[in-house]
Amino acid sequence: MAKPFLKWAGGKARLAPLIVERVRRESLAIARYHEPFLGGGAVFFALQEAGLIDDASLADGNADLIATYQAVRDDVEGVIEALGEHSRRYLARDPSQRGLYYYEVRNRRRLRRADRKAARLLFLNKTCYNGLYRVNSRGHFNVPHGRYVNPTILDAERLQEASGALAATKLRADDFAEACARARPGDFVYLDPPYQPLSATSAFTQYTSGDFGFADQERLRAAFDDLTARGVHALLSNSSHPDIHELYGDYALELVPMGRSINSDGRGRAAIDELLVSNFGRVGDASAAVPARSRA
Numbered sequence: 001m002a003k004p005f006l007k008w009a010g011g012k013a014r015l016a017p018l019i020v021e022r023v024r025r026e027s028l029a030i031a032r033y034h035e036p037f038l039g040g041g042a043v044f045f046a047l048q049e050a051g052l053i054d055d056a057s058l059a060d061g062n063a064d065l066i067a068t069y070q071a072v073r074d075d076v077e078g079v080i081e082a083l084g085e086h087s088r089r090y091l092a093r094d095p096s097q098r099g100l101y102y103y104e105v106r107n108r109r110r111l112r113r114a115d116r117k118a119a120r121l122l123f124l125n126k127t128c129y130n131g132l133y134r135v136n137s138r139g140h141f142n143v144p145h146g147r148y149v150n151p152t153i154l155d156a157e158r159l160q161e162a163s164g165a166l167a168a169t170k171l172r173a174d175d176f177a178e179a180c181a182r183a184r185p186g187d188f189v190y191l192d193p194p195y196q197p198l199s200a201t202s203a204f205t206q207y208t209s210g211d212f213g214f215a216d217q218e219r220l221r222a223a224f225d226d227l228t229a230r231g232v233h234a235l236l237s238n239s240s241h242p243d244i245h246e247l248y249g250d251y252a253l254e255l256v257p258m259g260r261s262i263n264s265d266g267r268g269r270a271a272i273d274e275l276l277v278s279n280f281g282r283v284g285d286a287s288a289a290v291p292a293r294s295r296a
């Protein structure tokens, strides 16, 4: 059973079974699967395990993340060895001294070997604060040391299984617009962008050195329209924000209760819904590519 091997903000472990179910229900015969915002890859691994996809093109704007997937795919034993070394050295230290080792590894930014670069990212992911991936404006990972008492840093079996699942995939570091442009009629694209923040304090959109703002959400809607017009099935998740409802008002929208909650303006905790947008009923509709404002 291949599963995600990274902790990733916005990971879709809970949404993945529902997406598998949707794809089954629609009886989509998927020529090729595309996931332009790969992150931890929860949906890719779930669809793969369910036997619903053979051929996959996976991408993310985070080049270090994609290089890690490539190393796990192409040289999993090298990654396991390098990560095992980090794990031994970190856990051998007194807990009060582990932060020093963490920051030493965090500062090693000029590694050349792909297996060591991947092991560094995996090590930082398992030992940093909250498993968050955040970079500063220069693109340097800047999350502080976490507080796990005995973290599992190396899970060799999980990495080997993931490597097998990734064996026949194409992996690219690029912007979602390029990843979407590669999709052909008969393909299926799942889009999971950084969510439109529901409040100023819930904003976490900095996975890469450039922030993902509303102009990017609009660019994404244009890419979604283009997929629709070109005969590509597409499913997108986002927060249930009024601006996102408005952007995708021409498509089928489904609210998915996620059981999480946030503080809402002092009135206690409110459940959060996520939004699933699908173009299934409109695939091949050429008018989708016409900007909404100029439609009758």
Ligand SMILES: C[S@@+](CC[C@H](N)C(=O)[O-])C[C@H]1O[C@@H](n2cnc3c(N)ncnc32)[C@H](O)[C@@H]1O
Pocket: 008, 009, 010, 011, 012, 013, 036, 037, 038, 039, 040, 041, 042, 043, 059, 060, 061, 062, 174, 175, 176, 177, 192, 193, 194, 195, 207, 208, 212
């Ligand atoms: C919500 S996360 C995806 C989470 C993923 N579905 C999972 O289960 O872990 C969003 C991803 O979008 C990526 N990203 C941000 N801006 C991007 C862009 N312009 N093009 C492609 N990917 C981008 C981030 O690096 C991040 O991994």
